Structure formats: C-alpha cells, structure tokens
Amino acid sequence: MQTKDINADIIVSGAGPAGLALSLLLARAGLDIVLVDAEKPIDVNAPVKPSGRTLALLEGSINVLKAAGIWEALRPSVTPLRNMRIVDDSIKSSDRIGVTFHARDIGLEQFGFNIPNAILRKTLYADVLKTDGITHLSATRLAGYDIDGGKVSARTEDGRVITASLIVGTDGRNSIVRKVAGIDARTHDYAQMAMTCLIRHSKPHDFTATEFHRSGGPFTFVPMADNHSSVVWVEKTDDAKALLAMKRDDYRQAIQDRSCGLLGTISMASDPESWPLMFLSSNALIGERAALAAEAAHVLSPIGAQGLNLSLRDVASLAETIVDAARLGEDIGSATVLARYETRRRADLLTRTNGIDRLNRVVANDLMFVKDMRRFGLKALAKVPPLKSFITHQGLAPAWDEGRLLAGQPL
Numbered sequence: 001m002q003t004k005d006i007n008a009d010i011i012v013s014g015a016g017p018a019g020l021a022l023s024l025l026l027a028r029a030g031l032d033i034v035l036v037d038a039e040k041p042i043d044v045n046a047p048v049k050p051s052g053r054t055l056a057l058l059e060g061s062i063n064v065l066k067a068a069g070i071w072e073a074l075r076p077s078v079t080p081l082r083n084m085r086i087v088d089d090s091i092k093s094s095d096r097i098g099v100t101f102h103a104r105d106i107g108l109e110q111f112g113f114n115i116p117n118a119i120l121r122k123t124l125y126a127d128v129l130k131t132d133g134i135t136h137l138s139a140t141r142l143a144g145y146d147i148d149g150g151k152v153s154a155r156t157e158d159g160r161v162i163t164a165s166l167i168v169g170t171d172g173r174n175s176i177v178r179k180v181a182g183i184d185a186r187t188h189d190y191a192q193m194a195m196t197c198l199i200r201h202s203k204p205h206d207f208t209a210t211e212f213h214r215s216g217g218p219f220t221f222v223p224m225a226d227n228h229s230s231v232v233w234v235e236k237t238d239d240a241k242a243l244l245a246m247k248r249d250d251y252r253q254a255i256q257d258r259s260c261g262l263l264g265t266i267s268m269a270s271d272p273e274s275w276p277l278m279f280l281s282s283n284a285l286i287g288e289r290a291a292l293a294a295e296a297a298h299v300l301s302p303i304g305a306q307g308l309n310l311s312l313r314d315v316a317s318l319a320e321t322i323v324d325a326a327r328l329g330e331d332i333g334s335a336t337v338l339a340r341y342e343t344r345r346r347a348d349l350l351t352r353t354n355g356i357d358r359l360n361r362v363v364a365n366d367l368m369f370v371k372d373m374r375r376f377g378l379k380a381l382a383k384v385p386p387l388k389s390f391i392t393h394q395g396l397a398p399a400w401d402e403g404r405l406l407a408g409q410p411l
C-alpha cells in the first residue's frame, strides 16, 4: 500500500496474536481497520521452525479463535489438554505432593489446546492478508498520535498519517499507545527467565500438562503431538543463564533429572530459547479515543498459562463493545462506549493479574513457612473434592461477564 494518508474506523497498533485476532474480528463485522506492526512481514508459505514456545489456550480462547475464522486452519497443529497436574517439588522427592485436575470431572472433553506460538501467529497473519477491510502496514512503527476534531490522527515512522475514530494498543509491554494516552503502569522485574524447548519422550503424556512448583520457579511440560512436549522452565536469571550455557546434552540431562521420570527417557527436539520475565499492570484500559488490550495492558509470568488467555478475553470484550456500538450508530471512540469496555474487564483483570503475580512469588519463595503453606494448599485441593471442582472451574475462565464470543456465539 503506497497511499500516504489513510482513513479508517480503527487503528490497531501491534500485530501480535492479540492485535491480529482483534483486527480479524472487527473487519469481519464490517469495520475498516489499519493494522500497524513494527515486525517484518511473515512468509506464510515458509515452514515453521520447531520451537518449545507454545500457548496453552483454554476453551473460551478457542471460541474467540473460531469466531476469528482460523480454527479449521489451526486444527492439525493443536494438541488437546485433557488433564492438568500440579506437583510441589520443593522439598525432598519422597515428600512430593501432586494434584491432578481432569476436564471430564467438569463435563468437558478437554480444558483447551496447546498451540505452537509461531503457527498461531502465522495462521492469523495469513487470514489478515486476505481479509477485506484490513490495511496491514508492516515493518513500520506507530510513532505517535494526536486527537484532532474528534478524530485520532496517527503517524507511522515511515511517514504515513492515519485518521480514525479510535486507536487500540495491542503493541506489547512498551506500548506507544499507552504512553501517548498518558496511562501509567505498575511494573516489576521478576529477575527470572523462562526457558522453553521441545522434547521427545519414551512414555506417553496422556494429554496431561504437568507444572512442577520448584524454588527457582515453575517447571512445566505441556503435551504436543507424537510423544512430544514443550517445556517451560522458569529460573532465577543467573541460574537460567548458567543452564543455557551448558552443552546440549547436559541441558537435556537437567530436564531429565527434573522430570521425576514422568515421561520416561527424554531427548531434545529443538534448541532452548529464553525470555526475561516481568510484571506489568496498567492503571487504566482506556484514554481519550484510545483503548489498550493484551500485553499493552498486562504482562504476567507464564505460571498457570494465563497471559494470552486473559488477552483474548480483552479482545473478545473490546470487539463486542465496539461492534455493538457501531450497530447502534454510536461513536465507537467516545468515552461512553470505551467506559463499557473498561467496566467489563476490570474484575477479571484485577483478580488474574494480582493472583498470578502472587502465585509466582509464592512458588519462587524459598522460605520454609511459605513452602509449608503451599503444600498445605495442595493437600487441601487433593482431599476436598468441592474445592478442587471450584478451582477447576475458576482456572478456566471468570464466572462473570462471559460475553458472546467466549461462550461460542457469533459476534
């Protein structure tokens, strides 16, 4: 697209999974979208490199992907998550405690699916390219925006000017939209890194994701097809760097040692990759003619696999709020419309961001009394069926404001 100046209904800044899914939902409902992304275009025909960076997405998130129109294309690459096991592995192995949650106990076939991150992004991206109503500008950053005459006027680094009624920031932890909108965020550095890789194993995983709670951080196996699993391993930064510097077979052996024999003999199926972990929670989700969603508003530890699940709930709420307003002939960027989005998301975001932050600190804590509390909690879960059933339901999604998309209904 060579045009310098573009008019649209909505500017979406950032084409990670959240920005791509939101653009598809809005465009399919008839709105004109300009999606701006700093990354180079993805070659949708190139094969995806094996990687342990996968996303465990719960039932509601899958419904959002179905509404975005990409589920059939994703299906061959996903693995069902039928059971979730938590093991406290912080004391000596003879005292190990575990509790397993089964999807069948709450009448589901699976809690959700494990999806390779690169395949999710490529599949969303391929659909964005062929969807009418989305102008996709890649390899350029949104540089800033002004509010002028009841419109957003945004500039890209390569000199384009885009005018719209609303701008949405799905541009990640350093969101330019959050900055220009003047929305502050609470942040802290966990001084931890997440290491991921793909492994092959001799024993079946029985479609069970296992999260070991260890003092450096959680260590998790998430099932993939054909006796493969992805590993998400969180450690304090210095320890992670030392592990990543190991020879590949020593790294494999370290995984084998931490696996408690659950998966039999383990071999590496990809190189390890790593990400520094931080916490971010924005003080608001909306500004003048601006809304934030996904990691522009909240960044969590991967413990409990909540990050993109929470983000897709933002995406679903925002899409419903905007599309409903457009159908009623309202101004989609008005304060009244945006306030509905913020109100819908407040409780879920507050409980999940604070809950995951607390869980990450508790799991990584070496103090004996904290370990005892943690073990007491797990024992109670294992022994009190109503408590276990309550947690199983709550782990899936909030009980409030499910909305149409999360419930599998059309937009």
Ligand SMILES: Cc1cc2nc3c(=O)[nH]c(=O)nc-3n(C[C@H](O)[C@H](O)[C@H](O)COP(=O)(O)OP(=O)(O)OC[C@H]3O[C@@H](n4cnc5c(N)ncnc54)[C@H](O)[C@@H]3O)c2cc1C
Pocket (backbone or CB within 6 Å): 013, 014, 015, 016, 017, 018, 019, 036, 037, 038, 039, 054, 055, 056, 057, 140, 141, 142, 143, 170, 171, 172, 173, 174, 175, 176, 194, 195, 196, 232, 275, 293, 294, 295, 296, 302, 305, 306, 307, 308, 309, 310, 311
């Ligand atoms: C190891 C690990 C494991 C995880 N596992 C899970 C899991 O199992 N389940 C789960 O739900 N979540 C998981 N998560 C969280 C999940 O990966 C993230 O929440 C999700 O990928 C973030 O997507 P996003 O679209 O919000 O942001 P991003 O993917 O960060 O996308 C932001 C985009 O905005 C672009 N951008 C930035 N600035 C600008 C600008 N100025 N102009 C234009 N574009 C810009 C960036 O280039 C990028 O493309 C995990 C995270 C980690 C680290």
